[in-house]
Amino acid sequence: MNSPPLIELTTRARDIFRLVVEGYLASGQPVGSKTLAGQGVELSPASIRSVLAELEGLGLLASPHTSAGRMPTDLGLRLFVDGMMQVAEPSPEERAAIREQLGAPGPVEAALERTSALLSDLSGAAGMVMVPRREPRLAQLSLIPVAQGRALAVLVGEDGQVENRMLELGRAVDPAALEAAGNYATARLCGRTLPEAVKAIRREIDSGRSQLDAASRDLVERGIAVWSEDAAERPVLIVRGQAKLLDDDALDDIERVRSLLDDLESKQSVAALLDDAREAEATRIFIGSENRLFSLSGSSVIAAPYRDREGKVVGVLGVIGPTRLNYARVVPMVDFTANSLSKLIG
The missing domain is CATH 1.10.10.10 (Winged helix-like DNA-binding domain superfamily/Winged helix DNA-binding domain)
Structure with a gap:
């Protein structure tokens, strides 16, 4: 209707x-x-x-x-x-607080964490930031024996991020083979994204140009694949301030709040909703039953895309709370935060 x-x-x-x-x-x-x-x-x-x-x-x-x-x-x-709504632009104090939090030194990931918490504090609801989908580029791969039939894959990205993943090999492997596989991957695949690395290694193996034996080739593929699979499954949504949803009014409607908190646990589903805002030019508002995901909890989402230096949308941020959100105040606040984050990333 x-x-x-x-x-x-x-x-x-x-x-x-x-x-x-x-x-x-x-x-x-x-x-x-x-x-x-x-x-x-x-x-x-x-x-x-x-x-x-x-x-x-x-x-x-x-x-x-x-x-x-x-x-x-x-x-x-x-x-x-x-x-009918007449928006109230963020106050000078709120603008200063947003710029201060986003401008603090540290990696972009830390800024995204702060952004989510900041939106929660300013809106009195839960803050959300969808992390940009970025493919890490490989700088180094090391394979270290840790037990019979197991090895630790230590992966270092060009951005300095270090990740450790356990490999289940199913058999004893010579430490020299592990070292050779790590050195090979580092020398051949440095600077490439994971999909590029997988394609390159398989091309070289299929063409017979690989200098590794079959066992070492298997180790290289396993080491790269375990990072790639983990990155694909990793939650892309940061949610902060869920406790703010449990205010005094929520006690009269505890089932609705419990349903909302359950929805927030399903981060991939919420991220799919925020994906709908990626193509928007401005802030989008999803009210209650307009969206199937939150129809039971009776909640609203206010979301805005943020961009990189080329103007490409790389993520979405926003807040989620009861339908009685102060839209006039929160909408421009979300919009200003998205614009500020775009400037930071750019």
Whole structure:
């Protein structure tokens, strides 16, 4: 069901609808006719209730069974966000805090960790950053015997990152063969990405140009493959601030929050959702049941892509929280953080 255009609502209905949404986003509680009358609505309580019923009939408001007040539906929130919301740009203090966190010395990965935590702190929700999909380039491969039939693959990337992976060889291997395999891989494959390295080694082996014996060739392939497989399976999403979802209001809706936390545990699924924002030119907002992943938990996601120096989208960042997020404040904050991170990466 699509929300009705704003022009189909009377001025009176628009004003009351806006007050209900803003009141709900501020308090997390349904808004009743008495509250609206106290906010300067120049209508009798009966007339206000009539307008509320009209908005409910349009699917924009709902009345929980525990309260006589109204709260916006996902459809109503979408209408408000798209047509009525007046954004509040990040304050100078917030901008300074974002720049300070992103500008701290250290690798990009550390900046991404800080970005996720920062978004959580500023929004009061959980912060998320999808890590750029980068293929490491090989600088060195060492194979070290550690036990009968086992060896440790020590892989060093050009960026200085070191990874250790255990190889199950299934048989005893001469340490000299391990050393020869490591030296061969380092000499031939230095500077190549893992897919490039695998193709190159197989080409050389298939053409008969490899100077290694069959056992050493197997070791080289195993050593490279174990890094490649691990990189493909590694979670690409950093989530921080899940505890902020457990606020006082969450105690009244603990099943929804538990469902949301379960969703966040499935990082690959959340990353797939954020992937939808990769092609967007600006910040995207996913509200409640609009997305199947969060339909049960009734949560919203605000996400924006960030880019490298060539302007290519390399990742997505954002926040996730209850549908009563302060969209007017969080949307520009996410957008500013994405732009700042793009400048850092560029």
